[in-house]
Amino acid sequence: MPVITVSQINRYIGSVLKGDKNLQGIIVKGEISGFVRHYKSGHCYFSLKDRDCAVKAVMFASYASRLKFQPEDGMEIIVSGSISVYERDGAYQLYVNDIIPLGAGKESIALEQLKRKLSAERIFDESHKKKIPFMPKKVGAVTSLNGAAIHDIINVLTRRYPLCELYAVNAAVQGESAPQSICCGITQAESAGCDVIIIGRGGGSSEDLSAFNTEAVARAVYNCKVPVISAVGHEVDFSITDMAADLRAPTPSAAAELAVPDIRRLAEITDNLVSRAGKAVENYISRKISAYTEISSRLSAQSPENRLKLMEERLGGLMNRAETAINRRINDKESDLREAAGRLDSLSPLKVMARGYSLVYSDEKLVRDSDEISEGQRVMIRFNGGGAEAEIKKIW
Amino acid sequence: MENTDFETNIKQRGQIVSMLEKGDIHLEKAVELYREGVKLSAVCRKQLDEAKIKITEVDGYAPSK
Known part of the structure; x- marks a missing residue:
């Protein structure tokens, strides 16, 4: 061998x-x-x-x-x-x-397949996501009414937006009946006229997520006519419900916060609107006043009274000018006259006589030459002050 | 006005303010709008202050526990 x-x-x-x-x-x-x-x-x-x-x-x-x-x-x-x-x-x-x-692994495989299937049907598409209304009148909550979730939701809504009505539908969130219970709850809330619906678990991380990973619940969320906020509360992995929902919240409280506006913010808006209205009216009135002022000033400019006044003003101006012109001329003439008078005055014989000269008259005629008189003739002498009669003694 | 809900009131008031801001309306209308706006504001404020949440609880299908 x-x-x-x-x-x-x-x-x-x-x-x-x-x-x-x-x-x-x-x-x-x-x-x-x-x-x-x-x-x-x-x-x-x-x-x-x-x-x-x-x-x-x-x-x-x-x-x-x-x-x-x-x-x-x-x-x-x-x-x-x-x-x-x-x-x-x-x-x-x-x-x-x-x-x-x-076993458990099988489920996760099935879940993967379901995700793929629903994804292919575009059930998770962003384009299908509905907008959450700003001020919902009626908020639906589909969850266990014995759980912590509903208390959280009530607390948040009471604090944040007491204007709304909460329509809480009791639903099983775990166990065999849970998917159908949740689906019915969604329909019930929808037909009750809710503007937004929160679906969530009762709280507690150990709770079973499986109801929220069923095709039935995903489709019910997808088919719901009003926006659905999911508050399934699983931070590691999104449930199928989360993916189908219009908005995903990490907890029921967060879902309630997302569902409604804050009343304090609304009060701000209200106050803001009041001041805006006040400003708007102020602006409006001041605009009207300036428009009125402008138009009335234009109108009064055209009134007969005003035109008359304008003409009066013009006339007055003209008269003033005329008066000024005339006055100037009068002044001119007056000064001419004064000058002439001055000159005349200086030429007056009386002035000459004041300096000591005398005038001699013969038969009322002023004697300018000795030829005009003869010896023995009687003449009149006129002084500056007074006069005298004289007899010519000798001529030379 | 008191019977109208807050959302409608606040929306209407927004419209009034917009109209006032636009300003192409008659004075009488503007005054009337302003008066209405102020009244609405008071109503809104009152609605906010007096708001109390209304809760309806209903049994769903096969409730747990």
């Missing part, structure tokens, strides 16, 4: 297993245990076990990267793959190329 090496035997077993159709392309059910993802290569190593046995399994990174969930210890799964030998250790293992989770 020939001696063979370990490598040969392992390689041989490997080829035997590869040739066995019962071990190739198989589907195996089991629970994950000892799951490790190699941080560098990304390959996943774990054991697949049932109650009694276990088999080593490896999933290479190229396959593992396609998984839509994170495998964890204890997860019930179904894997597809083939059995082969790891020659170095002489160990056979399951080479996995896909993993399908069972």
